[in-house]
Amino acid sequence: MKKMSILLTIFVLLSVVLTACVPKATTEATEAPIVEPTEEVTEEPTEEPTEEIVEPAGPEQLDAVVQFWHVYSDEPGEGLQALVDEFNETNLYGITVEAFNQGNYGDVEDKINAGIQSGDLPDVVMAYTNSLADWYSVDSIIDLNPYINDPEYGLTADQMDDLYPHLKAAGSTPDGAWIAYPMTQSANVLVYNFTWAEELGYADPPATSAELKEIACAAAAANTEIGGDFAGTGGLVYYPSATNWLNFLYAFGGDELNDDGTAYDFNTQEAIDASMYILDLKENGCVWQTESYPNPEQAQRKALITMSSTAGAPYYAAAFEDAGNTTDEWGWLAVPGPDGQMAVDAFQQMLGVIPSTENEQLASWLFVKWLTSPEIQARWVKISGYYGTQSSTEELLADYAAENPVWASGVALAAIGPSEPQTFPAWSSVRRTLNDTAAELYNAVDEAGVAAIFEALTQAANDLVEEVQ
Numbered sequence: 001m002k003k004m005s006i007l008l009t010i011f012v013l014l015s016v017v018l019t020a021c022v023p024k025a026t027t028e029a030t031e032a033p034i035v036e037p038t039e040e041v042t043e044e045p046t047e048e049p050t051e052e053i054v055e056p057a058g059p060e061q062l063d064a065v066v067q068f069w070h071v072y073s074d075e076p077g078e079g080l081q082a083l084v085d086e087f088n089e090t091n092l093y094g095i096t097v098e099a100f101n102q103g104n105y106g107d108v109e110d111k112i113n114a115g116i117q118s119g120d121l122p123d124v125v126m127a128y129t130n131s132l133a134d135w136y137s138v139d140s141i142i143d144l145n146p147y148i149n150d151p152e153y154g155l156t157a158d159q160m161d162d163l164y165p166h167l168k169a170a171g172s173t174p175d176g177a178w179i180a181y182p183m184t185q186s187a188n189v190l191v192y193n194f195t196w197a198e199e200l201g202y203a204d205p206p207a208t209s210a211e212l213k214e215i216a217c218a219a220a221a222a223n224t225e226i227g228g229d230f231a232g233t234g235g236l237v238y239y240p241s242a243t244n245w246l247n248f249l250y251a252f253g254g255d256e257l258n259d260d261g262t263a264y265d266f267n268t269q270e271a272i273d274a275s276m277y278i279l280d281l282k283e284n285g286c287v288w289q290t291e292s293y294p295n296p297e298q299a300q301r302k303a304l305i306t307m308s309s310t311a312g313a314p315y316y317a318a319a320f321e322d323a324g325n326t327t328d329e330w331g332w333l334a335v336p337g338p339d340g341q342m343a344v345d346a347f348q349q350m351l352g353v354i355p356s357t358e359n360e361q362l363a364s365w366l367f368v369k370w371l372t373s374p375e376i377q378a379r380w381v382k383i384s385g386y387y388g389t390q391s392s393t394e395e396l397l398a399d400y401a402a403e404n405p406v407w408a409s410g411v412a413l414a415a416i417g418p419s420e421p422q423t424f425p426a427w428s429s430v431r432r433t434l435n436d437t438a439a440e441l442y443n444a445v446d447e448a449g450v451a452a453i454f455e456a457l458t459q460a461a462n463d464l465v466e467e468v469q
Contacts, residue, residue, distance in 0.1 A: 126349060212335075343416060
């Protein structure tokens with residue numbers, strides 16, 4: 001019994017000792033979950049909030065300077081510069097565009113030709129397709145297809161569908177390179193005084209070339225009767241140029257190429273008939289020429305009909321206002337042919353990108369894409385008087401069309417066409433030759449002389465093709 005008491009006493013003492021030796025950390029560890037459970041349970045892991053506040057990557061910074069050569073001065077030039085300034089301020093790519101007016105299209109062509117030799121070239125150039133095609137043939141214009149089709153920077157399927165279908169073909173070479181992107185459209189047309197024609201007894205505009213002659217000659221006769229400054233005026237103001245002559249060629253059913261489209265051929269019956277028609281108007285005193293642009297003469301009723309680009313609308317409007325003639329209704333007509341075929345010489349104001357670095361080429365395309373977007377294009381149309389290249393652009397201009405019936409009448413005419421064979425080899429040079437030929441044709445004396453002129457023109461044109469090939 002005593003032995004059991006001793007053992008019990010030893011056991012109790014040992015328990016006290018062991019309890020005293022337990023580390024305090026055990027107590028702190030059991031307290032910790034009690035003190036801080038709320039933070040651990042309610043808060044998300046620290047990594048997730050960090051991911052949520054990270055800003056998405058912005059567009060690629062190109063930091064490129066794009067030099068842009070164009071053909072606009074005065075008010076249109078100022079309007080275009082304002083758009084360029086807006087692009088510089090708002091684009092997200094660090095692109096700066098420097099715009100320079102280089103004169104007319106001929107001046108631009110001469111400067112680019114010189115720059116190809118010297119290396120002094122812009123990044124984006126405004127030009128007609130025939131010029132861009134010539135420069136593409138010497139590797140001085142790029143194919144835009146890779147940029148237009150780029151999944152990030154190109155056009156969407158809806159944007160492609162919005163573009164008028166014929167414009168891709170108008171800007172593409174036979175091998176499929178898209179070298180000319182359309183900025184706007186225009187057309188060479190007849191400018192017609194509807195009010196004066198009605199007073200002369202013609203309620204409807206001419207629907208055939210015979211009717212056109214009758215109306216033009218009636219106006220010439222009326223002014224001859226008035227006499228004084230009006231003697232020798234009236235009818236149609238016709239300048240023998242490539243553009244004006246082509247209008248009549250198209251109306252008479254002709255074109256510039258042979259039947260299979262492989263060579264130039266101007267020595268056709270349609271070309272001869274169109275030229276003889278103009279000579280007939282001249283012989284009967286139904287066409288005449290002014291010293292400068294015929295806008296004032298038309299406003300003064302010295303010309304019933306003139307020929308102009310649809311882009312000339314603001315200048316005609318100003319001429320009628322200056323003449324105090326605010327009551328006459330005037331507008332555009334297509335040129336009618338013998339069988340009633342209507343034609344205009346349709347043009348597109350094209351943009352091309354000149355080879356440089358990949359960075360600068362992408363920056364150039366992004367500027368072209370912005371400048372031709374429907375919203376910006378609609379604003380430019382109001383400044384320039386040209387026509388849009390996309391269905392949605394015309395929708396944005398519905399109110400403008402209602403306020404400007406002359407402009408509105410040209411929307412449909414620009415689509416009539418046809419267009420010149422601008423991507424056919426050497427057309428730029430052939431067109432210059434045709435410009436000189438048009439003056440020769442206006443001074444020809446008979447059909448045999450006209451045919452001889454066309455035979456020489458055809459030979460010269462195809463010789464030019466051989467030179468460039």
